[in-house]
């Protein structure tokens with residue numbers, strides 16, 4: 009579903025090596041967690057995958073489509089929810105969601121069904137008629153999530169999705185991620201919440217100082233470190249230096 013090959017990104021005319029020659033893939037039906045300390049290169053990697061930043065080197069394919077050669081077709085495959093979604097907050101929630109559905113060409117039958125389902129799930133049925141500027145941080149995040157789910161993306165990409173969500177909404181988001189994967193779609197997300205990653209992800213990659221220092225299933229990561237410990241233990245040991 010997602011293939012990242014030898015990807016690098018430098019900033020400040022090459023003086024900052026934010027991402028250095030990383031490679032990984034996310035298979036259909038997989039939840040993939042992307043972990044790393046502050047400044048490790050997670051957001052930079054995600055922005056290259058979704059086409060917001062041009063790689064210095066390397067290739068990204070999404071469902072077989074090169075995201076630099078076929079950017080529009082590649083973007084149709086994905087939804088991206090940034091850590092701080094910037095939404096058109098002068099609009100009412102429902103106007104925003106219909107706008108997103110229009111952009112992605114979602115049919116009126118699918119739109120009606122998905123809106124009813126997700127607005128109920130994330131408890132925004134009433135608030136959707138208010139302007140977004142009146143929403144709390146968590147409500148803004150939820151309207152962005154619903155917008156991201158309306159076109160039923162093949163690859164759902166989220167940067168720190170749990171921050172700001174109440175426990176019930178976080179629970180439902182995790183359920184939505186699992187349901188997507190049961191349908192053969194994929195989820196790729198960054199997080200600092202290691203307990204969530206450990207429970208939810210099929211595979212995990214850990215990035216540190218721009219380089220991937222470990223990747224695999226929890227079992228593989230444990231074997232790599234020769235431990236029976238938690239992901240927190242493994243993460244701290246690997247990123248200590």
Ligand SMILES: Nc1ncnc2c1ncn2[C@@H]1O[C@H](COP(=O)(O)OP(=O)(O)OP(=O)(O)O)[C@@H](O)[C@H]1O
Nearest residue numbers: 019020024026044045046047048049050051052053
């Ligand atoms: N626009 C930019 N110009 C220069 N350097 C940048 C820029 N954006 C990011 N960096 C640098 O690139 C490196 C990777 O940053 P990035 O935001 O990708 O990290 P991150 O893993 O997402 O961190 P966090 O967990 O704190 O969000 C850091 O050293 C950061 O200072």
